[in-house]
Amino acid sequence: MVVTKKTLIIITLALTTILAFAQDDNLGNDSSVYKKRVLETIEIDVLSSYYVQDGSNAAVTGGIGTEELEDFATNINISIPLNADDVLTIDGTISAYTSASSSNLNPFSGASSGDDDDDERDGDDDDSITGSPWSASSGASKHDTWSSGNIGYSHSSDDRNNIWSANINFASEYDYTSYGAGGSFTKLFNQQNTEIGVKTNIYLDTWKPQYPTEIIKYIHNDGDLFVGFFQDVDILDNVGNVVDKSDPDIWHPISNTLIEDKGRDTYSVSLSFSQILGQNSQISVFSDIVMQKGWLANPMQRVYFADKSNYFIGEADDIPNYTSPSNQDVFQLADDIERLPDTRLKTPIGMRFNYYLNEYFVLRNYYRYYFDDWGIKSHTANVEVPIKVSNSFTLYPSYRYYTQSKSDYFAPFDEHLSTEEFYTSDYDLSEFNSSQYGFEIQYNDIFTKAHLWLVGLKTINLNYSYYKRNTGLEAHIISLGIKFILDK
Numbered sequence: 140m141v142v143t144k145k146t147l148i149i150i151t152l153a154l155t156t157i158l159a160f161a162q163d164d165n166l167g168n169d170s171s172v173y174k175k176r177v178l179e180t181i182e183i184d185v186l187s188s189y190y191v192q193d194g195s196n197a198a199v200t201g202g203i204g205t206e207e208l209e210d211f212a213t214n215i216n217i218s219i220p221l222n223a224d225d226v227l228t229i230d231g232t233i234s235a236y237t238s239a240s241s242s243n244l245n246p247f248s249g250a251s252s253g254d255d256d257d258d259e260r261d262g263d264d265d266d267s268i269t270g271s272p273w274s275a276s277s278g279a280s281k282h283d284t285w286s287s288g289n290i291g292y293s294h295s296s297d298d299r300n301n302i303w304s305a306n307i308n309f310a311s312e313y314d315y316t317s318y319g320a321g322g323s324f325t326k327l328f329n330q331q332n333t334e335i336g337v338k339t340n341i342y343l344d345t346w347k348p349q350y351p352t353e354i355i356k357y358i359h360n361d362g363d364l365f366v367g368f369f370q371d372v373d374i375l376d377n378v379g380n381v382v383d384k385s386d387p388d389i390w391h392p393i394s395n396t397l398i399e400d401k402g403r404d405t406y407s408v409s410l411s412f413s414q415i416l417g418q419n420s421q422i423s424v425f426s427d428i429v430m431q432k433g434w435l436a437n438p439m440q441r442v443y444f445a446d447k448s449n450y451f452i453g454e455a456d457d458i459p460n461y462t463s464p465s466n467q468d469v470f471q472l473a474d475d476i477e478r479l480p481d482t483r484l485k486t487p488i489g490m491r492f493n494y495y496l497n498e499y500f501v502l503r504n505y506y507r508y509y510f511d512d513w514g515i516k517s518h519t520a521n522v523e524v525p526i527k528v529s530n531s532f533t534l535y536p537s538y539r540y541y542t543q544s545k546s547d548y549f550a551p552f553d554e555h556l557s558t559e560e561f562y563t564s565d566y567d568l569s570e571f572n573s574s575q576y577g578f579e580i581q582y583n584d585i586f587t588k589a590h591l592w593l594v595g596l597k598t599i600n601l602n603y604s605y606y607k608r609n610t611g612l613e614a615h616i617i618s619l620g621i622k623f624i625l626d627k
Contacts, residue, residue, distance in 0.1 A: 273463075517544070
């Protein structure tokens with residue numbers, strides 16, 4: 140899961156909101172002279188989104204299997220002017236999801252998903268235990284809620300040429316917690332035609348590790364296949380024969396080592412430069428350095444090795460079709476969990492170029508190059524063309540293209556070798572390219588005529604995006620955003 144990314148996106152959006160209001164007219168240094176407030180009144184942004192995806196490369200089941208996922212999220216951002224120069228921002232998000240792939244942390248129907256040593260099988264006296272990477276399990280990990288909160292503070296100088304900001308944040312999910320803090324400084328000069336900025340963030344995460352059922356049961360039972368989860372459960376070889384559990388060459392994970400360091404720390408520094416080139420154009424460039432250390436692999440994700448024999452639990456008839464969605468009743472026992480280096484250095488470099496064509500069209504271009512010390516290199520290009528239909532309505536068609544090379548540690552299902560030090564079958568680290576098509580419509584209530592008690596409507600945004608990878612993953616997201624202002 141890319142939980143830290145979600146937190147980073149929310150923080151970035153909050154900071155962007157603060158800075159957008161802070162960059163105001165140059166009113167001079169004399170504090171006794173009237174100056175326009177950075178933010179005139181309290182503003183409330185509410186954003187709700189629905190996301191759905193499907194694919195066939197689930198990392199939890201070793202690089203094959205269903206990637207079905209549904210997510211409904213709501214974000215509320217409140218910006219409060221404390222005085223003419225200072226703004227307090229409070230941001231909160233709740234995201235509830237259902238994931239078929241995460242549910243297969245324990246794919247075995249008829250078996251307990253608990254981690255204690257005296258497991259009892261669910262259901263009746265039916266000895267049949269089955270599972271499949273192609274169907275969702277009913278396990279507890281199928282559903283979960285992700286939540287986050289952020290508090291930000293921004294101060295602008297009297298002349299509005301210097302902006303300081305700071306924030307603290309928290310995020311939580313069933314398998315991790317995250318604490319973060321950050322700060323930024325922005326300097327405007329050359330009659331505010333030029334802007335430079337620096338931003339820093341730190342995230343201190345702690346895993347509450349969850350492991351594939353077969354691996355954690357094996358380790359908890361000291362490798363005894365005659366007790367606990369494995370008691371009275373047949374283990375099948377590659378051709379469907381029941382194997383002798385007392386055979387020393389029977390299935391076992393290649394390592395009994397679980398997460399040793401439950402911490403995952405992220406440190407980032409961002410530099411940006413923006414310049415108004417002329418009456419119709421603006422360019423900006425940016426660069427980040429992101430350092431991560433700690434346990435950077437996901438303990439939920441299985442890995443299978445080509446040089447190890449395959450063993451299964453379930454129906455022998457489905458073994459020949461294991462990698463096909465037609466397999467609904469057999470599951471291959473994992474050889475290990477994903478293992479990756481305990482450090483990672485990421486460096487994105489990018490630029491934006493905006494050009495005002497006329498009163499109806501604006502061209503917004505974005506490009507980013509990214510590389511890290513895990514071997515990934517990527518290119519992102521995005522174009523958006525806001526179209527002003529009227530004073531109240533604006534359309535935002537957009538297109539985004541992304542391509543990346545694979546990580547040094549990636550291999551597809553059952554292609555890694557047990558002699559490797561690091562390995563993953565997570566297709567987020569594979570070679571792929573993707574396209575995203577978006578369309579947004581925005582309504583602006585210029586004079587905030589629409590009111591409900593003390594709250595006035597400012598904008599409404601409705602957005603739809605379609606995302607597709609060449610690996611087969613497809614996703615749809617629809618979001619509705621509404622911005623209110625509180626009457627003075």
